[in-house]
Amino acid sequence: MKVNEIMTKEITSLSPEADAKEALDLLLKIKISGLPVIDDKNKLVGMLTEKEILSAILPSYVEKVGKFVYEENPKVVKQKISALQNMKVKDLMRKNVVTVDEDTTLCEAARIMLTQKARRLPVLNKAQDVIGIVARGDVVKALFREAVAE
């Protein structure tokens, strides 16, 4: 089985020029942890997930200072959340996105998800247009379904 057989074809995506706050509202509304960012030529330019939002609002040095516990919310978090109002999706998105092409096998997609720590993979056609998205859950379900069917 190939990823084009299990991928979600009707994808919700974000424009790089969209407001970051609106993008966050959309993520919360559709209860999805991340969306691909696609430009007006239907080319994938990035991915915006809750992780990028958290990285943007927490101090960047939290990963470098080692073990500690926040007992209060630092003032900067509120400031950074308000600053999201003036930011675009392109300012926050992750630009290095792992993708697969439509003929990728399920096991290869699973291998990529595991080794690249990706929760979802945008699927591209030969012209590098985004034609769908495949999530980790979709791959697991399809692999099990295929095994049971055999």
Next chain:
Amino acid sequence: MKRFIFKFILLFLIPLALGLFSRSVGFNYPQALSISIFSVSILGTLFFWDFRLSFAFLGTSILLLTQVIDLNNVIKFASLEVILFLVGMMVLIGLLKEAGLFAWLVSLILRIRNLTSQKFLIAISVISAFLACAVDEVTSIIFMVAAILEICDYFEVDPVPFIICSVLTTNIGSSGTVLGNPIGILIAAKAHLSFEDFIIKAFPLMLLCLAVTISLLRILYRKTLKQFDEKIRELGANEMLIRLISVPPERELRVCLGIFGATLLFISLHHRLELFLGLETNTILLIAPLISAGLVMIWKWRKARDYIEKDVEWWTLLFFLLLFAQAGTLKYTGATDFLAKKIIGITGGDPRFLVSTILWLSTIGSGILDNVVLVAAFIPIIHGFEALNVNIQTLWWALLFGGCLGGNITLIGSTAKIVALGILEKERRIRITFFRWFRIGLSVGLITTGLVWFALISLPFYR
């Protein structure tokens, strides 16, 4: 793209011109080639920082292919003892970070009672300098910047002046011991200087530079300090900051502190212990971090691989290793001895002139280049002076202080600064302009180097 091509052309033209010039003034072919290739490494760090390791790989390979040096000597000059010392220290620092020691230090700064701007400036300057003395400057600056940003955010003041103060004093502090900067351990290893020598000769001079710098910063930033005091009055005591973060006082943190303390103790007593045990100079200095790192990896055996793979900066260390080998080639081919002879011939070996030249050249040079590159180039030249019966003791201190203090002059001069300004840009989207830095950096750089210059040439203690 045009700029890239221009830099690329310069990268080949300058070393070529240097090689041809060297030949014309009497250097032989291997000497001229070693000079050319070493200059490619230097210019590579200046023009293409991200590609520096590639240039070091290619340069060393060319030196071997052209038989300018052989494999045995590449290994001999690669200064493995320095690399291993740095590996050991990086593993220990990784452990301390994981245990929460640095976050604990940040929480101490946040908890300063009855904060005033003067108290804050002095505290961050002194802690930056002393932390740089005990760990390395890059580790130290990350935690200092974190503390400064939290405090400045709370009081709604511009963090830039305080980050500048912290970077300046971190660079000054890094000259105080062998641990503060890779050039400290490199000079200690090559000059057979002990930790005690650093404490007796470098540390007091570092303290003097620190005191003068703090006084200068209090004058230069008097308006900022006044505004900070007004904000403290307006917003009240730093109660929220006091509670902001906590570090669980776990047994692990105490054990880690114990291991680090024991390592520092052995490092500080290494000379005495080496004399007592009849060991070669600096044996204990170089192996103390390795013993501690080895014990840590037995204790934390599940994470041992992570310490080595994630906490050790192999990219930088491999660059150092090959750079030292290339600098060693200058010695091996006799290029630096030839150069040393020429310099002595011109100057008559006047010690004051030599000290002044080494100090100011290394100060200016480390304002532009990575100070390790610069020091690696100077070391074989200073050894060349020694072979001509020149007293080189003062020259080592000139090289150390020039390499550390020069980094304060420009925006690109030190790794600590690049790290601090990177965090500032990411956190606050503030980019410090070259001239905003240069105005302060040049004043501090010139005054502190001037002080060191006066001390080195006028105090018999340093001869």
